[in-house]
Amino acid sequence: MSSKAKKIFLLLTIVVPFLxxxxxxxxxxxxxxxxxxxxxxxxxxxxxxxNNLENTYNSKTGDYQYVDGKDSVIKTNxxxxxxxxxxxxxxxxxxxxxxxxxxxxNQGTNLDSSKVLRYVIQFNYKRKSxxxxxxxxxxxxPKLKGLAEQMKTLVxxxxxxxxxxxxxxx
Numbered sequence: 001m002s003s004k005a006k007k008i009f010l011l012l013t014i015v016v017p018f019l020x021x022x023x024x025x026x027x028x029x030x031x032x033x034x035x036x037x038x039x040x041x042x043x044x045x046x047x048x049x050x051n052n053l054e055n056t057y058n059s060k061t062g063d064y065q066y067v068d069g070k071d072s073v074i075k076t077n078x079x080x081x082x083x084x085x086x087x088x089x090x091x092x093x094x095x096x097x098x099x100x101x102x103x104x105x106n107q108g109t110n111l112d113s114s115k116v117l118r119y120v121i122q123f124n125y126k127r128k129s130x131x132x133x134x135x136x137x138x139x140x141x142p143k144l145k146g147l148a149e150q151m152k153t154l155v156x157x158x159x160x161x162x163x164x165x166x167x168x169x170x
Contacts, residue, residue: 089123095151
């Protein structure tokens with residue numbers, strides 16, 4: 001084999017597959033580029049049974065409304081700190097929130113009549129937003145259920161921590 005043929009062989013066996021790998025690996029990252037932390041504005045988080053989402057939180061305004069154990073509606077104002085927001089954005093990116101389907105529900109579930117506990121998580125950016133509706137009875141893809149559950153827990157825990165901090169200042 002001549003030296004020129006060896007160089008061509010090396011190029012085809014190492015460089016071309018590496019470039020193909022880079023394209024395949026980085027394409028989803030570039031596709032999700034509108035979800036930048038610098039453009040992150042707010043989170044809307046709602047939950048409740050069926051279409052009755054009486055528990056709500058909006059990080060932009062700080063409005064937080066929830067039903068306590070005594071069926072009383074509690075309205076308060078809780079602001080997340082900028083590092084809390086950055087943490088939630090980075091965890092959402094780590095979990096793959098941007099790749100979640102818009103609705104995480106069992107196939108054939110009627111979203112209008114279902115009385116199952118549901119969560120609506122929406123991340124708002126300057127140019128785009130990502131909204132996911134998650135029904136807790138979902139069982140089709142266990143890994144997706146676990147990730148959705150983890151994202152829900154992170155958001156609610158951040159809100160509860162902020163509420164606790166705010167309550168201690170009073």
